[in-house]
Every structure is written in structure tokens, then in C-alpha cells.
Amino acid sequence: MNIRLAKTAGFCFGVDRAVKTLEKESENKSISTLGPIIHNEFVVKDLEKRGVSVIDRLDDLASGNTLAIRAHGVGKSTMDEIEAKGIECIDLTCPFVKKIHNIVYKYYSDGYKIIIVGNKNHPEVMGINGWCENNAIIALDISDISGKIDSGEKICLVCQTTMDRHTFESVSGYVTSQSNNALIYDTICSATNERQTEAAEIAKDSELMLVIGGGHSSNTVKLTGICKKYCDNTYQIENFEDFPQNIYIPKKIGITAGASTPAGIIKEVIDKMVENINGAESFAQEFEEYEKSLITLNTRDVVKGTVMSVSEKGISVNLGYKSDGFVPVAEVTDDPSADITKMYAAGDEVEVFVVRVNDVDGEVTLSMKKLEMMKGAKEIEAAFESKEILTGKVIQVVNGGVIVSAKGARVFVPASQASDRYLQDLEAIVGDEVAFRIIDIKKMRGRTKVVGSVKNVLVEQKAALAESFWAGIEVGKEYKGVVKSLTKFGAFADIGGVDGLIHISQLSWSKIKHPSEVVNVGDEVSVYVLEFDKETGKVSLGFKKAEDNPWRKVENEELKVDDVIDVKIVRIVPFGAFAEIYPGVDGLIHISQVADKRIGKVEDELTVGQHVQAKVVEIDLEKQKIGLSIRALIAPAKEEAPEAAEEVAATEAVEEVVAEEVVAEEVVAEEVVAEEVATEEVAAPETTEEAVEAAPEAAEEVAKAAPEAE
Ligand code: SF4
Numbered sequence: 001m002n003i004r005l006a007k008t009a010g011f012c013f014g015v016d017r018a019v020k021t022l023e024k025e026s027e028n029k030s031i032s033t034l035g036p037i038i039h040n041e042f043v044v045k046d047l048e049k050r051g052v053s054v055i056d057r058l059d060d061l062a063s064g065n066t067l068a069i070r071a072h073g074v075g076k077s078t079m080d081e082i083e084a085k086g087i088e089c090i091d092l093t094c095p096f097v098k099k100i101h102n103i104v105y106k107y108y109s110d111g112y113k114i115i116i117v118g119n120k121n122h123p124e125v126m127g128i129n130g131w132c133e134n135n136a137i138i139a140l141d142i143s144d145i146s147g148k149i150d151s152g153e154k155i156c157l158v159c160q161t162t163m164d165r166h167t168f169e170s171v172s173g174y175v176t177s178q179s180n181n182a183l184i185y186d187t188i189c190s191a192t193n194e195r196q197t198e199a200a201e202i203a204k205d206s207e208l209m210l211v212i213g214g215g216h217s218s219n220t221v222k223l224t225g226i227c228k229k230y231c232d233n234t235y236q237i238e239n240f241e242d243f244p245q246n247i248y249i250p251k252k253i254g255i256t257a258g259a260s261t262p263a264g265i266i267k268e269v270i271d272k273m274v275e276n277i278n279g280a281e282s283f284a285q286e287f288e289e290y291e292k293s294l295i296t297l298n299t300r301d302v303v304k305g306t307v308m309s310v311s312e313k314g315i316s317v318n319l320g321y322k323s324d325g326f327v328p329v330a331e332v333t334d335d336p337s338a339d340i341t342k343m344y345a346a347g348d349e350v351e352v353f354v355v356r357v358n359d360v361d362g363e364v365t366l367s368m369k370k371l372e373m374m375k376g377a378k379e380i381e382a383a384f385e386s387k388e389i390l391t392g393k394v395i396q397v398v399n400g401g402v403i404v405s406a407k408g409a410r411v412f413v414p415a416s417q418a419s420d421r422y423l424q425d426l427e428a429i430v431g432d433e434v435a436f437r438i439i440d441i442k443k444m445r446g447r448t449k450v451v452g453s454v455k456n457v458l459v460e461q462k463a464a465l466a467e468s469f470w471a472g473i474e475v476g477k478e479y480k481g482v483v484k485s486l487t488k489f490g491a492f493a494d495i496g497g498v499d500g501l502i503h504i505s506q507l508s509w510s511k512i513k514h515p516s517e518v519v520n521v522g523d524e525v526s527v528y529v530l531e532f533d534k535e536t537g538k539v540s541l542g543f544k545k546a547e548d549n550p551w552r553k554v555e556n557e558e559l560k561v562d563d564v565i566d567v568k569i570v571r572i573v574p575f576g577a578f579a580e581i582y583p584g585v586d587g588l589i590h591i592s593q594v595a596d597k598r599i600g601k602v603e604d605e606l607t608v609g610q611h612v613q614a615k616v617v618e619i620d621l622e623k624q625k626i627g628l629s630i631r632a633l634i635a636p637a638k639e640e641a642p643e644a645a646e647e648v649a650a651t652e653a654v655e656e657v658v659a660e661e662v663v664a665e666e667v668v669a670e671e672v673v674a675e676e677v678a679t680e681e682v683a684a685p686e687t688t689e690e691a692v693e694a695a696p697e698a699a700e701e702v703a704k705a706a707p708e709a710e
Pocket residue numbers: 012013014015071072094095096097161162189190191192259362
């Protein structure tokens with residue numbers, strides 16, 4: 001025979017508290033309870049023997065007797081009357097029920113309509129209704145509230161603590177669908193919930209199910225209903241006298257009991273089963289063993305348990321104690337972004353710290369965080385002594401820095417220590433895993449403040465990288481880098497602990513106005529070393545590839561003198577127009593080659609962006625110059641009159657001066673850039689000559705592209 005007794009069978013927290021208080025207080029007081037303390041006549045009779053009587057009305061209270069309010073609670077008018085009459089009172093209202101009184105009283109006073117999901121004849125419901133002047137709508141199903149709700153009406157819905165979840169969800173769901181201004185309070189007691197869940201589980205696996213409890217006990221009746229859903233062979237008995245006669249006793253028997261059933265009755269039923277049912281002796285042993293197997297629990301114990309269930313609110317843990325423990329989500333981890341439903345699952349073995357035993361929620365409150373913190377504290381101190389590098393997750397921005405969670409500790413990292421560079425927005429690193437060192441541990445008024453530094457580790461790591469970098473650097477060596485920042489004169493790329501400069505002229509074969517036209521911060525780039533200086537730590541990098549040089553196309557004879565090509569006018573200068581042949585290769589149409597007649601201004605004939613056909617009249621690969629002519633396509637060259645030739649010569653002499661001035665101006669412009677680079681302490685040329693070298697395309701382009709001027 002296999003008999004399972006529900007761990008949640010018997011007195012709940014509220015009833016246990018009430019009965020024990022009465023037992024103790026009745027030792028030196030005459031007490032009367034307003035209604036039977038619980039729905040169990042055995043308990044009531046036992047208390048009677050101790051001098052605790054039951055009265056139905058306040059007026060029946062014998063002079064000198066102390067009044068006890070039972071766990072179900074009473075309405076406000078009764079409490080007011082007790083106070084007005086100066087009656088000595090022990091209020092044993094269960095804290096869960098008291099909480100409902102407070103909700104109802106507050107919202108009723110604020111003008112809300114109160115709905116109670118429950119049985120209108122149940123004393124707990126009657127007591128709750130007494131906190132809204134008995135004006136609540138009491139509903140057991142939708143028909144009780146149908147047509148009684150206006151959509152804009154303010155509604156506050158609470159539930160009898162022992163109500164089954166299905167009824168609560170059905171009624172509250174209907175209220176939510178009818179009103180857009182409803183406050184729904186799930187006030188079903190967790191003890192009830194757990195008892196019902198466990199009863200259902202046991203009933204599913206039992207051939208005979210016994211529910212021990214009084215017929216007036218609402219929660220026992222509900223428990224019986226739940227068990228019947230899963231086990232046809234379910235019997236509700238108040239004691240062993242009710243045990244069904246002449247029934248087949250199967251192998252699998254399940255037992256549970258209502259919240260008002262004392263442990264003594266459960267034991268009596270079991271003992272009598274042992275006497276009367278052949279083979280049930282083993283159950284008595286099982287029960288005794290079960291009781292013995294329950295562990296004792298004290299605050300600050302560290303125990304192991306099994307995860308029963310995980311929700312966003314926390315983790316239920318079976319500890320082998322008479323009640324399950326609960327780890328609130330805030331006690332699971334410090335990380336507010338953590339999803340504990342993904343971190344733990346039912347069946348997991350966990351180690352927990354006992355924060356409180358039998359607290360007001362009737363549960364054992366546990367903490368994983370405190371345990372981790374206790375274990376981590378030693379490791380943190382050791383890491384501080386040894387300067388060991390730890391890792392942790394940035395979980396929060398606080399005043400002056402961030403908090404890193406590591407080894408259960410909250411490590412404060414000042415903003416100045418959060419990186420090796422200035423971080424404008426600390427929120428940007430929240431969620432990052434970081435390596436850090438403990439740089440200080442302060443103990444103040446019983447609290448320990450741990451201070452860490454990410455910068456300390458980064459600086460050290462970079463120094464080690466830089467050392468190996470400088471040992472292996474050579475001109476031409478290729479590196480993979482990451483663009484760290486952009487300035488108007490180039491891009492800085494981290495090539496392994498050292499930042500090198502890719503000058504703007506090295507970024508593209510075409511002329512660009514800003515490095516962002518080619519790269520962006522965070523881009524991975526392939527670069528090669530142009531030059532470096534170990535003493536100053538400066539590295540100049542090349543980025544554009546020789547094979548991408550557009551002059552290769554010209555060299556490979558894709559373009560020949562006398563070719564007629566389509567070009568785009570990209571720039572107009574006093575002595576002609578520059579036209580793009582390929583991206584990065586421009587040719588010059590001299591003013592004398594723009595038309596078949598003399599023209600005053602190039603702009604009279606051409607505009608920037610215009611596409612024209614031109615003939616290649618000169619290619620100088622060495623100087624990278626190409627001369628183009630539109631005139632050559634219009635008419636055969638005419639011999640110019642001597643006067644006209646002289647005029648052209650004179651004009652070209654002037655143009656030569658102008659071209660030289662343009663060259664000089666652009667070189668000066670490059671010098672300015674070079675000076676800016678030097679000012680900003682980067683690897684850039686510092687003299688005028690170096691400036692020209694550093695920006696060869698810019699200076700050469702004008703000189704190359706003005707063949708006539710030369
Ligand atoms: S069932 Fe819950 S609410 Fe009711 S008395 Fe017990 S602990 Fe309190």
C-alpha cells in the first residue's frame with residue numbers, strides 16, 4: 001500500500017496562529033470568541049475545555065471576559081463597537097484577511113464600487129463587506145455581476161482568501177472586460193493555493209483520496225471538489241468515524257486536510273486506519289518517518305532544496321521542511337535585467353540562506369543573494385589582497401559611478417575608473433561584462449563598501465599589448481584595426497593596444513572632404529604601417545590599396561591619346577575645367593580647348609556636373625596629367641593668325657601665373673591642416689615640406705592637372 005499525505009494538510013498559518021494564541025491566552029483569561037474560532041468542532045470543544053466559550057453577538061459577552069476575533073475577521077462597525085464599549089479584545093484576524101479589509105476600506109472611501117468574489121454567507125466575506133458599509137457586490141459567478149457595471153465606473157475587486165482560482169479568474173476577467181477602470185486584487189491566500197495544487201497532484205495519482213475536515217469548512221469543501229475532479233473515489237471525512245465502510249481499499253491512497261483540521265485529527269485518522277485496515281501499518285510508519293524526515297529550520301541556516309516552481313515574482317523551494325520556502329526575485333540576483341524564469345527551473349537543486357522562518361506570509365523566506373554575498377565576501381577580500389582580476393556585470397548607474405555585480409557583492413566603480421577613456425554616458429555600459437580589480441574595501445557602521453576599477457585592468461592590458469606591438473612593428477606590416485575616432489584630418493584606428501593615424505589623404509584615391517565618407521567609428525579596417533616613432537608613440541597608417549589606384553587603368557592602356565570619351569565637369573578654374581575620367585582621375589580641358597572660338601569665361605560654356613565628350617590630347621603618366629579637348633571634336637584645328645597666337649601666348653602666360661597661385665594656395669591649405677594635426681599631437685608632418693608630403697595628392701593634383709600652366 002502506498003499512502004501519500006499532503007505536506008500542506010492541516011492548519012494554515014492564520015488558523016495555527018489563532019488556535020495557539022487562544023491556547024496560551026486562555027491559561028490566565030476567560031475568553032469568548034465571536035463565532036467558532038474555526039470550522040472544526042473538535043478544536044472548538046477542546047478550547048471549551050480550556051474555558052474558551054463561543055458567543056454569537058457582542059451583547060452576549062460575559063462581563064470580565066476577553067473577546068477574541070477569529071481569523072475570518074469582522075466588519076468595521078463591530079470593531080468600532082468593541083472600541084466604543086471598551087471591550088478587551090484579542091484580534092486574531094489573519095493578516096491576509098486584514099490586508100483585504102484595508103484595501104476595501106481605502107478604495108470604498110475613495111468612491112470605488114467594491115466587488116468581492118466569494119460566498120456571501122461566509123463569515124470572512126461578511127467581515128470584508130463590513131469595511132464598505134455592506135455595499136459590496138458579492139459574486140460567485142458572472143451572473144451575479146452581469147449588468148451591474150458601468151464601463152467608466154471605478155471598481156475595486158477582491159477575493160475571499162479561500163476561493164478557487166478558476167472562479168476568481170472567471171469573475172475578475174469579466175469585470176476587466178466590462179470596465180476600463182477596474183483595480184483587481186488577487187487576494188487568494190497562497191496557503192490555499194498551495195494546498196489546492198498539492199491536493200490536485202496527489203488526487204491525480206491516487207485510487208482513493210481522503211479529505212479530512214469539517215463539512216462547514218469552506219476550504220475543505222473546495223478541496224474535496226478539486227480532488228473529485230481527478231479521483232472519483234474521493235471522500236470527505238471529519239474524523240475516522242466517517243471513514244467509508246465496506247469499500248475496496250486500493251494500493252494508492254492520498255490524504256489531505258482542510259486549513260482548520262488539527263494535526264491531531266489527521267494523526268487519529270491515520271492511527272485508526274492502521275488498526276482497521278489490513279496492511280496500513282506501513283503507512284503509520286511512513287507517517288512517522290515523514291514527520292521525522294522534516295528538518296528543523298532556523299534563521300541564518302544555509303540549506304539545500306529543490307526548486308518547485310519559478311515565476312517572475314520568485315522561486316518556491318522545497319526544503320524538506322513543513323512549509324516550502326520562497327526566494328523573492330530581489331533575493332535571487334542583484335541584476336534587475338535578469339530573467340529568473342530562464343535561470344532556474346523546477347527540479348533544480350539550489351542552496352539558500354534562511355532569512356526568516358514562519359513569517360507573516362506563512363512561508364520561509366529565503367535568499368540566494370545573501371548566500372552568494374557571504375561566500376563572495378571572502379573571495380572579494382582575497383582578490384583585494386592578491387590584486388586578482390575579477391569579472392562582473394555592470395548592473396546600474398548610481399551617483400558618481402556604476403555598480404558591478406560580482407560574487408554576490410555590489411562593487412562600486414567610480415565614473416573615473418569605469419574605463420580607460422572618458423565615458424560621457426555611463427548607461428552605455430550597463431549590461432556589459434567587465435574585468436576589474438578591487439582597489440578599496442571600506443567597512444563603515446557594519447557595512448562593507450567595495451570599490452573597483454575597470455580602468456586599472458584596461459590600462460595594464462593595453463600596456464602589455466603595446467609592449468608586444470612595438471616589439472613587432474615594421475614599415476609595411478599589415479594590421480587589422482578598429483576605427484576609434486574621426487577628425488577632419490583623418491581616422492584613428494586601434495591596431496592592438498596602440499592607436500595609429502590614417503591620414504585623410506590615405507583613406508581614398510579620390511579627393512574626400514571628411515574621413516566619414518570612407519570609414520566610421522567602430523569599423524574594422526585593414527591597414528599597413530607607413531611610418532612610426534617608438535619614442536613619441538606615433539604611427540602613420542596606410543589604408544588605400546595600390547591595386548585600387550585609378551591611374552593603373554590609365555597605365556594599362558585603357559586610355560590612349562586620341563580616344564574620345566565621356567567625362568563629367570567637376571571643377572571650373574580660370575584657365576579651364578577639370579573633368580572626371582574615372583573616379584580619382586581628372587583631366588584638364590584648357591580654356592583654349594573648350595570651344596572652337598575664343599571665350600571670355602569657362603563658365604559661359606561649361607557648368608559643374610555637365611557631361612561632355614572630349615578627346616584625349618595628352619597623357620603624362622609620370623606626372624599623372626591628362627589633357628582633354630572639346631574643341632578638337634568640333635572642327636579641325638585652324639591655324640591661328642599670328643596676332644591671335646600672340647594673344648593666346650599672352651593669355652597662357654597669365655594663366656601660368658594664376659595656376660601657380662592656385663597651387664601655392666592649396667599647398668598653404670595643406671600646411672594649415674598639417675599644423676592642426678601637429679597641434680593635436682598626432683603623427684602628422686610638422687614642416688611645410690612634410691605637409692606637402694603628408695598630403696601629396698592635394699598639392700600634386702593642382703600641379704598635375706594644369707599642364708598648360710607648366
Ligand atoms: S487560509 Fe490563509 S487567509 Fe485564511 S486564515 Fe489561513 S492563512 Fe489566513
